[in-house]
Amino acid sequence: MDKDEMTTFLFRLPASLKEKLSKKAKEENKSVNATLQSIVDESLTKPTSSEALEKRMFLGKRVSARQFDELDGLVKVDGIYYRYLIESNQPLKLGHDYIIIEAVGNILTLRPLNNKEE
Structure with missing residues (x-):
């Protein structure tokens, strides 16, 4: 298996720890x-890889509505175009801003900002 290839496994933890993890993720604007x-x-x-650098630079960063190229399905962040996914497979809402919550390779996962966060 290539060292950067993603894999999944079952991970069990107490509900109280899961709540703490969810709270920390929300506070850091990450998944x-x-x-x-x-x-x-x-x-x-x-972390020494360029991916770790991208994660440190991008996670929690705000993405404004004008940074999206809806036609090509890309978002421009710091001068570079990335593919993107919206959290929970939501459709892109034109005119809304987002927060980057995950960066894997050239794909950014975005969380829409609520009106109270804007």
Whole structure:
């Protein structure tokens, strides 16, 4: 298996710990998956890859509505175009801003901002 290839496995933890993890992810404007990956990565290794750099630079960053290229399905962040997914497979809402909650390769996962966050 290539070292950057993603894999999945079942992970069990107490509900109280899951709540803490969810709260931390929300506070950091990240997905639970991205938060857990960061925690595991930091505890096992010191990040040195360019992917770790992108995660540090992009996670929690606000993406304005004008940065989207709806025709090509791309978003421009810091001068570079990325593919994107909206959290929970929601459709892109034109005119809304988003927060980057995960960066895997050239794909960013975005969470729509609520009106109270705008």
